[in-house]
Amino acid sequence: APYLNTKFIGRNYIHKESLSSTNDMAKELAYKVPDGTVIVAEEQTKGRGRMGRSWFSEKSSCILTSVILKPQIRPEKTVALTQVAALTVVKAIEEVCSVKTKIKWPNDIILNSKKVCGILTEMSSEIDVVNYIVIGIGINVNCTEFPDDLKEKATSLQLELEKPVDRKKLLASLLNNLEIYYKEYEEKGFESLRPLILENSITIGKEVRVIYTDREIRGQAIAIDKEGKLVIKTEKGEEIALLSGEVSVRGL
Numbered sequence: 001a002p003y004l005n006t007k008f009i010g011r012n013y014i015h016k017e018s019l020s021s022t023n024d025m026a027k028e029l030a031y032k033v034p035d036g037t038v039i040v041a042e043e044q045t046k047g048r049g050r051m052g053r054s055w056f057s058e059k060s061s062c063i064l065t066s067v068i069l070k071p072q073i074r075p076e077k078t079v080a081l082t083q084v085a086a087l088t089v090v091k092a093i094e095e096v097c098s099v100k101t102k103i104k105w106p107n108d109i110i111l112n113s114k115k116v117c118g119i120l121t122e123m124s125s126e127i128d129v130v131n132y133i134v135i136g137i138g139i140n141v142n143c144t145e146f147p148d149d150l151k152e153k154a155t156s157l158q159l160e161l162e163k164p165v166d167r168k169k170l171l172a173s174l175l176n177n178l179e180i181y182y183k184e185y186e187e188k189g190f191e192s193l194r195p196l197i198l199e200n201s202i203t204i205g206k207e208v209r210v211i212y213t214d215r216e217i218r219g220q221a222i223a224i225d226k227e228g229k230l231v232i233k234t235e236k237g238e239e240i241a242l243l244s245g246e247v248s249v250r251g252l
């Protein structure tokens with residue numbers, strides 16, 4: 001990989017034509033492979049999204065990757081790590097495609113009001129320490145057609161930029177930036193990256209509707225706190241910090 005200049009992320013690299021899901025393979029291998037191992041597939045037959053959804057992809061035109069990380073952190077800290085990954089995607093797309101995307105909390109990447117990337121973070125942990133984290137990233141790079149039910153909400157870089165994007169360059173930039181931000185996160189903590197994440201957020205300041213453990217919460221998204229939680233001020237003036245959930249931002 002000529003564009004890769006990382007020390008550990010992607011140094012052990014597994015590339016497959018077809019997998020059920022790169023996250024599944026990553027979880028199977030997590031204990032047997034080194035920290036920073038990267039799995040990439042050209043196609044997934046059972047790609048998974050958040051909230052038990054499936055993840056659509058077109059063969060050989062997306063980036064479907066999972067990164068295995070083994071940080072010495074408490075399990076609650078992974079919420080923030082997912083957002084570090086989202087920031088990484090924004091930076092990589094900016095570097096390679098010269099276009100600004102936005103983070104819809106917690107980890108969707110939006111371009112021209114449509115979703116261009118999703119992130120699925122999964123982990124295994126003890127009560128007070130993480131064993132491993134799998135960060136699964138799916139970027140719609142050069143796909144040109146989506147199933148009917150996704151057409152309104154999903155897009156690809158190629159569709160928006162009206163030209164194909166070099167997947168190798170984008171993947172390398174993604175891994176390079178991930179290592180930079182991950183190091184910063186480990187050394188200085190989430191606080192240090194929070195301003196950058198806020199700057200690139202499409203959620204903050206917006207009226208939102210959140211389905212959260214069966215309850216619907218409406219209000220204004222006012223902050224991302226130091227743990228990575230989304231803070232919502234409800235109509236009654238109450239402030240609630242959400243760990244995860246399904247967020248609808250008006251107009252998106």
Ligand code: BTN
Binds near residue numbers: 023065
């Ligand atoms: C979401 O937006 O709901 C998250 C989507 C995550 C998709 C990626 S593609 C690579 C990795 N393997 C999976 O099965 N899912 C993630």
